[in-house]
Amino acid sequence: MTAITSSLRDITFEQQLAQRQRRGKILEIAALIAILLGIAMLLTLLVDVVIDGLPWLRPQLFTEFPSRFPEKSGLRSAIQGSIWLMVFTSIMVIPIGVGAGIYLEEFAPRNRLTEFIEINIANLAGVPSIIYGLLGLGLFVRGLGLGRSLIAGALTMTLLVLPIIIVTTREAIRAVPRSIRLAALALGASQWETARDHVLVYSMPAILTGVILAMSRAIGETAPLITIGALTYIAFDLRGPLDIFTVLPIQIFNWVSLPQKGFHDLAAAGIIVLLVLLLSMNALAIWLRNRLFIRW
Amino acid sequence: MNENSEYILETRNLNLYYGNFLAVADVNIKIRRHQITAIIGPSGCGKSTLLRAFNRMNELVPTARTEGEILFNNENIYDPSIDPVEVRRRIGMVFQKPNPFPKSIYENIAWGLRINGFRGSKSELDDLVEKALRDAALWDEVKDKLDQSGLSLSGGQQQRLCIARTIAVRPEVILMDEPASALDPIATLRIEELMQELKKNYTIIIVTHNMQQAARVSDYTAMMMLRNHEDRSGTVIEFDRTEVIFTNPRDKRTQDYVTGRFG
């Protein structure tokens, strides 16, 4: 009797196992198809862009200002704008974002207010970027009277990436084991010395990675900058932070919206430049992660 | 301050809480200068909690609360005017799991000196680092690789590096929470020998689960146990010379525990 029951049980078990394995296999294939679809789409896009844009990837693309004629047009003002926008945004957002992350993680008292701030920051990281554009328009362009300047753009971008940087900083800091903090404090270090010489130092590669990834998001952002009025035709070098400006994605958008085929191909070349920039930033982030991360 | 009195630390009506839970209750013991005091007792009876109270590491646990006094050279370290940072510099701690900084071996030691106000020359700093490593019986093994990461050392070497780091800042007391529990018997023996050396200049309090170790290394032993099974508060039930605790304890529970008949 017992022998029969146990063998019956074994049979049901076998059937279930086979069924489970079959299900796993189906899921595996579905996932593979999804990935292949994604890759295929990306490849088509890339090939298309490269075919159109490659002939236009020539020195003039980088040295010329935009013009009425595709042959004489280039990304000079857009590249300047993008680079300086990143520089000014980094200068503002890195100290504020990393500082806020350190404060929240290492020093803030655990109370309702801190919790409220934390929840809000996490939510802010998910707010659509155009909202930041509207905020920038109201606050910096009009409120502070900065106009459609580079600095107004950089301030808007700072708001946009600040929550992302705070969140990644906190994650990076949390990865530093508590035992290291205890070791430092037990030597008679203050909390500040512990944070400065240990927690911050060991989490820096991860923080930098996060900053680069946040910046690579910012460099591709168009909506908030269009909202603050950066959609302009600029045919001169940037003269300072209060000057009007344009950036790569906006210039590309500009060219795409023009009727002539030449401009469309020029836009494709611009996309290649933007993609190369983005991919190198991501590659740098990955390199940093592999090279400098501490394995505890 | 009386730096020459026989006792360096004294607890008075010490109660240690986590939230509303009284983890360690009513401890009154006196720790002798330049002696090794062992704290023994079953798991969860509050040994680590009591040890951390001696250099105010407990208050890094947000819910922790302390009642009573701990006198260090006759001065209450829980007095509101006392900065815990100062207490921790003078009462150092070695942890159960070796926790060197992921910096060079040299920096592991130099950092503590610098934050504690070392302002001398590079060669003076070199000398202090070498001295600390020699005192921790690690110098010969690492003298040719001072710039390598502290994490590249073996577990036993890492623990001696942590001891070197602690003694480099010249504390008066060294607290050790099961410092050899992650080490093999040979590394353990080295740490025990080292403690005998360090005793000349430091007062050591060590928590250990290893009865032989307590018997081998310590001069005094505090036996801790839960007072009763209702409130689950631990306390020191007997405190005496180590020979007495191990050969002729007054409390039946101590005798059962040290002879392995506990529980």
Ligand SMILES: Nc1ncnc2c1ncn2[C@@H]1O[C@H](COP(=O)(O)OP(=O)(O)OP(=O)(O)O)[C@@H](O)[C@H]1O
């Ligand atoms: N951070 C904490 N928060 C809340 N309760 C704690 C905390 N740390 C310890 N306790 C509690 O305090 C009591 C004593 O813990 P402690 O770690 O001091 O014991 P121990 O004697 O060192 O044990 P072991 O021998 O296992 O290390 C236990 O009941 C434990 O659950």
Ligand SMILES: [Mg+2]
């Ligand atoms: Mg313990």
